[in-house]
Amino acid sequence: MIFDSYEAYKQAGFRPKACVLGSGPAGTTIARKLGAAGIPVVVLEAGSREFSDQSQDFYRGKTVGDFYFDLDITRLRFMGGSSNHWAGWCRVLDTHDFQPKAWAPDTGWPISRADIEPYLPEVHDILELPDFRPDVPVSDDIRWVQLIKSPAVRFGEKFADELDKSGNIAVVLNTYATELIGDGKRVTGARLWSNGQDAGAFSADYFVTCTGGLENSRLLLWSNERSNGGVVPNAAALGRYWMEHPTFEGGNAILANYSEFEVDDSNEAFFSPTLAAMERLRIMNFGIRLIESPYPNVKKLIADLACTAPSMAEWMSSKLDQRLRCAAQLYVAWEQAPLASNQIELSKSDVDHAGVPRIELHWKKSPLERRTLLEGLRLFGTTMAQKNLGRVRIDDWISNGGDYPTNEETAGHHHMGGTRMGTDVLKSVVDANCKVHGMDNLYVGGSSVFCTSGQCNPTTTITALACRLGEHLGKVIAV
Amino acid sequence: MSRFIRKMSRRAIVQALVALPALKLFGNRPAMVDPDEIVEINGWILRRSDLA
Numbered sequence: 364m365i366f367d368s369y370e371a372y373k374q375a376g377f378r379p380k381a382c383v384l385g386s387g388p389a390g391t392t393i394a395r396k397l398g399a400a401g402i403p404v405v406v407l408e409a410g411s412r413e414f415s416d417q418s419q420d421f422y423r424g425k426t427v428g429d430f431y432f433d434l435d436i437t438r439l440r441f442m443g444g445s446s447n448h449w450a451g452w453c454r455v456l457d458t459h460d461f462q463p464k465a466w467a468p469d470t471g472w473p474i475s476r477a478d479i480e481p482y483l484p485e486v487h488d489i490l491e492l493p494d495f496r497p498d499v500p501v502s503d504d505i506r507w508v509q510l511i512k513s514p515a516v517r518f519g520e521k522f523a524d525e526l527d528k529s530g531n532i533a534v535v536l537n538t539y540a541t542e543l544i545g546d547g548k549r550v551t552g553a554r555l556w557s558n559g560q561d562a563g564a565f566s567a568d569y570f571v572t573c574t575g576g577l578e579n580s581r582l583l584l585w586s587n588e589r590s591n592g593g594v595v596p597n598a599a600a601l602g603r604y605w606m607e608h609p610t611f612e613g614g615n616a617i618l619a620n621y622s623e624f625e626v627d628d629s630n631e632a633f634f635s636p637t638l639a640a641m642e643r644l645r646i647m648n649f650g651i652r653l654i655e656s657p658y659p660n661v662k663k664l665i666a667d668l669a670c671t672a673p674s675m676a677e678w679m680s681s682k683l684d685q686r687l688r689c690a691a692q693l694y695v696a697w698e699q700a701p702l703a704s705n706q707i708e709l710s711k712s713d714v715d716h717a718g719v720p721r722i723e724l725h726w727k728k729s730p731l732e733r734r735t736l737l738e739g740l741r742l743f744g745t746t747m748a749q750k751n752l753g754r755v756r757i758d759d760w761i762s763n764g765g766d767y768p769t770n771e772e773t774a775g776h777h778h779m780g781g782t783r784m785g786t787d788v789l790k791s792v793v794d795a796n797c798k799v800h801g802m803d804n805l806y807v808g809g810s811s812v813f814c815t816s817g818q819c820n821p822t823t824t825i826t827a828l829a830c831r832l833g834e835h836l837g838k839v840i841a842v
Numbered sequence: 843m844s845r846f847i848r849k850m851s852r853r854a855i856v857q858a859l860v861a862l863p864a865l866k867l868f869g870n871r872p873a874m875v876d877p878d879e880i881v882e883i884n885g886w887i888l889r890r891s892d893l894a
Contacts, residue, residue: 667884671886672886672888675888748880754888754892
């Protein structure tokens with residue numbers, strides 16, 4: 364069932380056991396799992412079926428620190444959530460992404476990759492993915508990895524019919540949970556805002572917040588403030604350890620044989636470090652994306668190489684004559700070191716139309732990440748040269764320690780952390796089952812539970828974690 | 843002064859001193875260079891043999 368207003372939903376007399384906040388990849392997946400288990404669940408979606416400026420305005424906020432996107436353009440507030448502007452890149456976090464790294468504090472998850480692997484066949488169905496091929500070692504340091512470009516499933520579109528026909532799932536649009544109310548043990552209800560006004564209180568036995576990697580922290584921070592700590596009793600880490608995938612053009616490569624690396628329709632290939640290389644260099648994970656260069660850039664690159672290594676340039680030039688494609692731009696995206704100081708706070712001066720404080724995001728890249736960028740490119744360049752696969756040129760701003768450019772990709776629009784998973788209540792918000800520490804009936808879905816970010820796009824892992832949480836919650840509720 | 847030097851003629855000592863600068867020639871021999879060594883020049887990550 365899909366209702367366009369909270370009023371219409373109330374008239375239907377639906378009695379949910381669980382309430383899911385948000386209809387993005389995590390919320391929709393969890394609701395579908397609960398519905399399939401025969402558990403009545405309501406999904407409260409703050410936006411409507413389509414994008415609107417009015418809804419999007421609730422997402423405005425402020426960033427303090429490094430340059431970042433406007434907070435109302437880096438996510439979407441309507442049915443299907445941010446899957447509506449997802450590019451579709453898929454890969455699951457690697458096994459070593461879940462493991463603690465001695466050289467990077469506060470890394471490591473309380474679960475392993477094996478805990479989400481049983482859900483991957485389901486994830487492949489949801490995201491319409493073929494099987495991943497195994498990684499290919501290029502050297503002891505570098506792996507040629509696969510990111511699959513999925514059809515970029517828009518969850519609101521793909522599952523609208525199924526949700527509408529479901530007798531166990533009610534999706535209520537234009538209904539914004541402004542706060543959860545809790546007594547330190549349980550969430551006892553939620554306050555709603557619908558059609559531009561206060562819509563009163565709402566209750567269910569279980570609540571799952573799936574409002575996104577920024578909004579989950581905002582909702583819980585505000586709820587906790589209003590309930591005097593009754594929603595997140597252990598709030599030391601709430602809003603903290605927020606992470607992105609910083610992304611910048613890092614240089615160029617001339618390849619001896621571009622087609623040696625099987626590439627997708629967009630002619631992109633991906634490389635990552637081995638765990639041994641990360642350990643040896645004491646750096647974070649990273650991904651290097653090769654994007655085929657346009658012809659004028661190739662000529663410029665070979666001219667530059669001719670100044671340094673004339674015979675190599677001559678050889679590359681002859682390759683260019685044969686194939687007309689031999690060069691690539693290198694884009695680097697990397698894993699941020701989890702830092703408590705990268706955090707979501709509530710604005711002290713700015714509120715949205717419902718009176719909820721807007722987000723103030725404090726975000727800075729660390730020196731460890733800067734080293735990861737430089738050493739990562741050196742690692743990749745060294746492998747290319749040693750294996751005679753090509754030659755790499757690192758951009759000057761990176762070699763010379765210049766400022767990060769502000770006219771590039773900047774980051775992946777991947778919002779992770781803030782309600783991270785863990786066992787230490789001082790450094791995490793939810794446990795291994797995504798249940799808020801100390802609360803009996805409050806769970807969190809989505810990338811805000813990520814402890815570390817790895818190097819790959821998060822949607823595949825988000826969906827796998829949502830399948831796992833949906834199954835777990837189904838068992839808990841059924842008891 | 844050692845007994846060895848006392849036994850040398852003054853002429854031999856002068857000849858030895860004059861020959862000293864020539865010893866530098868032996869130090870100027872090119873070092874053995876690994877052509878596969880990886881070097882970073884002007885941002886390029888190259889093999890040393892690329893520079894030939």
